[in-house]
Amino acid sequence: MKPRRRLSPFSFLSAITLAALAPLASPLASQAETLRIGYQRSSTLTTLLKTSGELEKALAPEGVTVSWHEFTSGLPLLEALAAGHVDFSADVADTVSVFAQAAGAKLTYVAEEAPSPTAQAILVPGTSETKTVEQLKGAKVAVTKGAGSHYLLLAALAKAGLSIKDITPAYLTPADGRAAFTSGKVDAFVVWDPFLASTQAQAGARILSDGTGLASYKRYYLTTADFAKRGGAILEIIYSQLKAKGAWVKANPKEAAEQLSALWKIEAPVIETANARRSYKVGAVTPEGLSEQQKIADAFQGEGLFPKAVAATDVAVWRPANP
Secondary structure, eight states, X not given: OXXXXXXXXXXXXXXXXXXXXXXXXXXXXXXXXXXXXXXXXXXXXXXXXXXXXXXXHHHGGGTOEEEEEEESSHHHHHHHHXXXXXXXXXXXXXXXXXXXXXXXXXXXXXXEEOOOGGGEEEEEOTTOOOOSGGGGTTOEEEEOTTSHHHXXXXXXXXXXXXXXXXXXXXXXXXXXXXXXXXXXXXXXXXXXXXXXXXXHHHHOOEEEEESTTTOOXXXXXXXXXXXHHHOHHHHHHHHHHHHHHHHHHHHOHHHHHHHHHHHHTSOXXXXXXXXXXXXXXXXXXXXXXXXXXXXXXXXXXHTTOSSSOOOTTOSEEOOOSOO
16 A cells, blocks of 8 residues: 655645646746736735736836736745746735745745734624633634734734644635634634725624734745846846835825725725735845744644744845845
8 A cells, every 4th residue: 555645735726726827837938028927816016016007017128028817825826936837926925935935845035025913813703702812712713724814823822822722723715714704603713904804894803813923924025946046137127116016005095995996896995994004015035034934834833734844044035136
């Protein structure tokens, strides 16, 4: 009898992702004028750049066009990046890049968004008698496996002297988690914005604990090791465009919320609340700034999610000429 092969963190996504990516399989080398960007619908700055056409306009003098490829979540997005099916990844939560590294992906950090610890939180119903994280013992909690919210839950439980074994986790997507929460099928819901803000507004949910002092919730933009070596001029343009758009969102909260409302089909006031909790401050990545990645890796390894220890700061970092 053959021994069973232990699956990597990405394996459960592979069949679906690779099938969906079949049209993208040719590398950039065979289509030198096209930059393939992977993003999620919730990738705020990238989505705004895509909608406005500003990035294409900035890249046109370099003879570069852009093809956009939407993914449902960060894990399949980075799996596609690692496989060379896209060249650049829009922002993913800090935990997602650690998962990619644990799976053996050779990726390069390009930029980061400064910490936004209040942009994810543990929610309970407004009428719940649960006032502290300690009182979650025995509760059923909805959370997205491998997301930043998953690490927040682990960190909050640990601070309260509990572990994941003291609760019943329900590993659900944000949409499914919200449905379970609003229908009373779970006692608590751990999620990030804009799902956080929308659940507060629509269900009268109360924040039990956010990430303050527990989880910084940084978001990272990444590329492949190969593209980092040969796409310097393009990466400089992407970096400057992201940085400018992040500053614009913070300086124009109502206009940004209105634009995103049309794209996300979420009420503009809800988005404005969510955006107020996000830094959107794009900056250069430094090895020192990746220190929390090691805490995330250690926490997930402790939960048996990684097959071996991960040296989270042992990664490649691209540096812009004008950070």
